[in-house]
Amino acid sequence: MTIPSPASLTGFWAAAAMIAAIVLCSTTGEVLTAAAMKSVGDLDEIRAHSGLTGAIHAVLTCPLFFAGVGFLALAFFSLLFALNHLNLSLVAPASASLTLVTNAIAGKIFLKENVDRRRWTAAVLVCIGVYLLAH
Amino acid sequence: MAHERLLPRQYMILGLVAICAPLGDTCLSRGMTKLPAISLAHPATLIAAVFTPWIAFGIALLIGFFASYLTALSWADLTYVLPATAFGNVIVALLARFWLQEPISLERWAGIVLITVGVGFVAHGPSLTERPEAALAAQPAAQIAEEQPQ
Numbered sequence: 001m002t003i004p005s006p007a008s009l010t011g012f013w014a015a016a017a018m019i020a021a022i023v024l025c026s027t028t029g030e031v032l033t034a035a036a037m038k039s040v041g042d043l044d045e046i047r048a049h050s051g052l053t054g055a056i057h058a059v060l061t062c063p064l065f066f067a068g069v070g071f072l073a074l075a076f077f078s079l080l081f082a083l084n085h086l087n088l089s090l091v092a093p094a095s096a097s098l099t100l101v102t103n104a105i106a107g108k109i110f111l112k113e114n115v116d117r118r119r120w121t122a123a124v125l126v127c128i129g130v131y132l133l134a135h
Numbered sequence: 136m137a138h139e140r141l142l143p144r145q146y147m148i149l150g151l152v153a154i155c156a157p158l159g160d161t162c163l164s165r166g167m168t169k170l171p172a173i174s175l176a177h178p179a180t181l182i183a184a185v186f187t188p189w190i191a192f193g194i195a196l197l198i199g200f201f202a203s204y205l206t207a208l209s210w211a212d213l214t215y216v217l218p219a220t221a222f223g224n225v226i227v228a229l230l231a232r233f234w235l236q237e238p239i240s241l242e243r244w245a246g247i248v249l250i251t252v253g254v255g256f257v258a259h260g261p262s263l264t265e266r267p268e269a270a271l272a273a274q275p276a277a278q279i280a281e282e283q284p285q
Contacts, residue, residue, distance in 0.1 A: 031213065043209040100218065113212045119260065122256040123214070124253075125249045125253030126221045
């Protein structure tokens with residue numbers, strides 16, 4: 001059995017931390033954006049009643065929306081930072097597939113969504129599929 | 136109200152989410168690789184890059200993606216929208232195979248099959264979680280009065 005050197009161990013934990021930062025920021029951003037859109041209501045109906053300006057106004061006056069976009073921007077910059085240190089073939093599939101699973105967990109806990117067996121199966125299948133496709 | 140079946144217009148919005156994001160990323164990638172290397176010492180060159188045709192088209196597609204994504208989240212659950220729109224990855228892989236003639240490995244074909252099956256799974260379920268208060272709001276007032284004890 002080979003014992004990993006301290007340098008490679010640091011490299012592993014640094015890579016894990018970078019990918020975790022992307023996944024965490026992305027999941028927080030997605031959940032906040034989803035919560036914002038649920039509080040705004042059906043955009044198609046708002047557009048039918050108040051026009052496109054009314055729909056844009058409804059979205060832009062929701063503070064949760066800006067919090068969500070802020071975290072999505074953080075996720076984007078975390079991705080850029082990770083791509084500066086790690087290979088795209090590691091960062092892209094790992095972050096994209098892990099985000100699907102963390103979103104399912106966060107959706108169930110924070111958004112109280114009904115994540116039944118069907119949705120868990122779909123999330124896991126798509127997660128493995130995205131990993132295989134992007135690897 | 137739980138949306139058991141989406142309207143054709145709503146399927147179109149999900150389709151736009153699925154297609155605009157990967158196509159937008161592809162346009163950005165194509166535009167950025169055509170440019171000479173940009174150094175952090177000259178960040179203003181990034182602003183000039185925004186006005187090149189491929190990058191401008193990529194940004195327009197990503198704006199379309201975000202607008203469709205927000206619309207989808209206003210009538211469907213996050214845990215429905217994300218797997219359902221992952222089909223865009225399959226579309227890009229198939230375009231790469233049949234349009235750009237890029238080879239696809241066995242692993243990638245397996246990924247395409249898994250995503251397709253996963254999307255099929257989630258698309259057959261309800262798109263929105265039924266909440267008691269929402270169901271009560273949708274119930275006619277007369278029916279609620281009938282159910283109340285005298």
